[in-house]
Amino acid sequence: METKLWNLKKNEPLAPQLIEAAALLAGGEVVAFPTETVYGLGADGLNPDACRKIFAAKGRPADNPLILHICEMDQILQLTSGLTPLAKKLMEAFWPGPMTLIVHKSDRIPDVVTAGLDTVAVRFPVHTVARELIRQAGTPIAAPSANKSGKPSPTNAADVLQDMDGIIAGVVDGGACDIGVESTIIDTTGPEAVILRPGGITLEMVSKVLGSVKLDPGLVKKDETPRAPGMKYRHYAPKAPMVLIEGPEASLGVIRAAVMAEASGLRTGVLALAGTVDHLPRSPRLIVHNGGSTLEELAENLFRELRLFDREQVDTIIGEGVDDTDLGLAIMNRMRKSAGHNILWAENGLLRRKSGHVPDYLKDFVVQ
Ligand code: TXA
């Protein structure tokens, strides 16, 4: 199949530019589009055959439900059998925006969308392209991230095409995504709000509105299954093995690890904060990516930089961790998965093993 690409021209009215893409969506085809978080792989969320095409394009397991995207607040009413007061509070505080709510589903929703669950995930994005496209398609749009299952989510149209060219009907190119990590998923069906996936709306922001919020234990504990089915998969994984360095001296730890990896002859990818990048030696074997100097910048850059390592064919990757606070929680949730939970802890001049494997080039340096 030929994949169409629509380059949206800035300063031109959106509606005419989106007619063809919206018509394809309404006709049951799959079209990728930008949101403020990551690019989505959209299809008519009330058409089971169209939704099945999403699963096929991504190679997504059928037990992993989809998010339905809406273009105005009230559209959620046709998708749910009833909203809890918790849901209403969160909608008022954070919609439109990077937050997905789990609510009780209505009978209209095909089973393929919810993977047979009696709840459904609903999101009202703030991105004007996403909203206009949904409006013109005239139906809620089911959309997972537009990557092949297991790859980091795409945050620009070129990264979407890398995974989906020839496989889907089209890609709407609306430039790079602002936030860069996927939406915060919050289950509102129980007595207490539970964050199933950390994202752009932080735990701290939700706590302020609700007074309290829980984090799904499956996100932190190894032996518990996460409640969002998709969170159990190894995700966001670049091809080369990756080690993540966390702790108060993460920056120093990254520099030491990078020097050792390079010295052992490996083509070494490093994803670090600006302050660390400045102190890394220059070498043709060190492929250094600057994640930025704030959490916002790191989130925005993270997936694009991780995907680049695949194209650069590095042998090994070293990542710099940040604190689990604010946007750091969402970033670290993705980075730990990218690293397959191979994590070292840097403190007091030492590198200790926190979890997973220690790379060979560091075996003599790491305290087990
Ligand atoms: O920012 C985002 O949320 C992006 C953009 C495109 O909107 N979408 C996205 O979709 O990240 P996806 O499919 O990659 O992630 C959806 C997650 C999966 O982990 C899935 O298991 C979970 O939401 N999910 C969907 N329906 C659910 C439900 N009823 N209960 C629990 N988790 C659910």
Ligand code: MG
């Ligand atoms: Mg995804």
